Amino acid sequence: MDIELMISSFPKLLNATLITLKLLSVSLILGLFIGLGFAILRMNNNKLINKFAYGYSYIFRGTPLLVQIFIIYFGLGQIEYLRTTFLWVVLKEPYWCAIIAFSLNTGAYTSEILRSAFQTIKPGYLEAGRSLGIPSKIIFTKIQIPIAIKQSLPAYGNEIILMLKGTSLASTVTLMDLTGVAKYIISTTFKPVEVFIVAGGIYLFMTFIIHNVIKYLEKKYGFQT
């Protein structure tokens, strides 16, 4: 055990954790909007729209995240047309490519979580709202969404932890996130165990916090439906 290396690499890894957290938070926020959008499309009665939303979530959940990042980072740059548009400003940055891939990926999972949450809402709640003459827009925003959020909290907590682990793939497109820096230190010092303990410890600490925050929220908002 090289304790000195563990101590000296800790600040470097902690610094890289900031990038991991940035990637995680931005893609979770974007993914939540994408997920909500596709969950609404999934519940549409139009078959074509429904199929489209299903296809989206099927493709993103059926392929590895690594393929998705590589298609966006290495693949899209190949289209000549894209290079002339303003999109190229975003797509030439590995940071934004990673964020796009992560948000689309977590969006697909989130849409499934939200869809099942919406579908398990008891029809009585909606009927009660309708018979009270509440407009359907308000039924959606004030009745369906709050119940769906409360019901999907446990599954969404898992998704946040999966996404935290997913951000490690950013290191494959040259970003120096926690895993990227850990790999760099391992490959220069050849001390994998020490670095794994420190970097893994930081990841575990983050999963621990996320887990407990979700548990707290579940308790706070939990009610029987």
Place this chain on the structure above:
Amino acid sequence: MELLYFGDKGWGDELFFATLMTIAVSITAMIIGFIFAALFTPLKLSNNKFLNSIGNAYTTVIRGVPELLVIYLFFFGGSGAIMFVASIFGYNDYIEINAFLTGSFSIGIISGAYSTEVFRGALQSIDKGQFEAAKVLGFDKYIYFFKIILPQMLRLAIPNLSNVWQITLKDTSLISVTGLVEIMRQSYIAAGSTRDPLFFYSFAAILYLMLTFLSMQLLNRLETKYSKGY
């Protein structure tokens, strides 16, 4: 389309063998995962606090740390660890372990953590009366476990195990970082030499979709078969 020709001109045969490699690694990893699950599930269910905490540590650490980090640990640390063990027995030469073994082993440890949770959940949801009845009827330990508990546990575990299989299959893409030529690595090589990454990575995505789709069909059939008669 020319890019996919078999033989020297295209990448068809290379990608075909890479797909077989992905399947081989996934199956090996899944089996290694079952071995780990068989070791750790009893620990997680044990009443002994010490054994219990070992089981919990395994599933918590592996499920809370990115797969890529675990792979780097085994990729960079694997041969060192084996050489250390070998040096105790007096063998001091350099030992290089095969990328297939490191890859399957690291993915296997990860998939084992998920399988452990699945088996634990399945065992716990078997009716308590079944355990008691088997004990009261005086079956010996072998029949007790293999003829009464195991069949019921597997039936409950299969739907969740098919999720673990999907996760494992997708995780194998990560061992491309160690240089093992599976779908991702082969696409990377092909994309590099033809400068057509969009095509090859999209094709890789289609291959993975096909694998997940086909295995889903098979597993669903298995699921309906085993949920019969209940």
